[in-house]
Amino acid sequence: MRAINIVMKRELDSYFSTHLAYVFILIFLVLSGVFTFYLGNFYERGQADLLPFFNFHPWLYLFLVPALSMRLWAEELKSGSIELLLTLPVTIVDAVVGKFLAAWIFAGISLMMTFPLWLTVNYLGDPDNGVIFTSYIGSWLMAGSFLAIGSCMSALSKSQVIAFILCGVVCLLFVLAGYPLVLNSIKTWVPLVVVDSVASLSFLNHFNSISRGIISLRDVLYFCSVQVVWLAATVVVINARQSR
């Protein structure tokens, strides 16, 4: 636990000392503003909620999260600092979890920075703040799942660019799994069970049900298990690197 905490603190520290943090938060805020107000027709809808804001999160994360996660391991592999880290008295699990938590907490901080939107919608009308709260939780959980995938992809390559692309592609698959586009195209030739299980893998379905205001155990468990599985995969990849 202690080691996880120390690794996490260091990682979080490096986000801010490399200015990655500021650039990331800025871009996140600008893009979520653009999505909400222009593409989401925030004003024109005439409804006091943040649906246009949250609806775009899966797409926003699709390229922002890989940008955040690509350096997690690729940078360590490139600079050789991984050799330093893994010869200190920490287990691979400590290191993987610590680094992931740092990225996840940072994603949480970025999300919290969007609070002016929440103030705005409260000023303009009388939204259901409970729904907004669960949407934030849902969005954060989803970001964590994206990051866990990114962590694994980052451990696969020394190159951050490759890590970025791999993460984007895998995340895209997870997002699209719930889209009618994908589901309709497989509906005709695979059994319903498969269609359902593909749909149930989708980030979108689970995120949408949380952002309707219901935090069900099923959805939370889903995101948590995605994280656990991909972090475990990260551990396996790093382990394999050591015994290759």
Next chain:
Amino acid sequence: MIEVSHLVKSFGSLVAVDNLSLQIVPGEILGFLGPNGAGKSTTMKILTGYLKPTSGTVKVNGINVEQDPVGVKQLIGYLPEGAPAYEEMTTRRFLTFIAELRGYTGHEIVKRLDRVVDVMSLSSVIDRRIETLSKGFKRRVGIAQAIIHDPKILILDEPTDGLDPNQKHQVRELIRGLSKDKIIIVSTHILEEVTAVCSRAVIISDGKVLEDCEPSTLETRSKYHGAVTLICSCETDFARMRVATKALVADMPPIVDEDAFRLTLFQSESSRPLLLHVTKLLEETGVVAEVVSEKGRLDEVFRSITKSAEVLA
């Protein structure tokens, strides 16, 4: 005590470490020598638990590295090749991070930091980012990181690479000062370093131990060990000297430099001790010459050991 037995590490078809066995006891400073790609770094990476061996075992103080890697890592201080660090951090934060991971808290961290900063002379760069430091300082930060917990076992992969002569001297002094009850393993391709600091020299090539001896014995294996160079000031003396010394070097052809009036004689079984014979000879013949006693040339020994292995292979 480190026990390495029948260690093998292969990367695909490449065998980096080939059935290597070693025992290292406290108090020893082991110099790990070998050409590039000989398997020095790979062996060190396995000892420190970074890489897993293909087969064979490594035990550190009785603990098997594969079974309890964290337990072994606690005992070892390690400077990886190239002294990697988190370059965006300042020296102080970086060393604090290492100390925290080593299990220290609060005041103890400050105390540990003060000590290594003092020993490695890092006070001028303590609040600078590591990425802005010179190669020498980076290396010193790397060594500071490795000794922060005063480890029983110190493994340094090319610790003096990229340092200027003063810094090299400083690092060697440090290593010598540390060694009392510790095991220190230093890899290097600077041979003088081995005679300067090490109590044991292990030469490896293609993952095999070719030589395991005291550095001083290594020197005696050189052709130049015990050799004597004579430098005359004029041609007549030089000619007389060449005639006079002919008997001494019957079985070992000398090196002759006609223009500089230099003559290098090599010691053989029959002419031992050569220096004594030569001075006696000069007295008898009355030839005036400058006498220089040669020392064993390590790179020559190194070349002959590693080359002959190549020929055998």
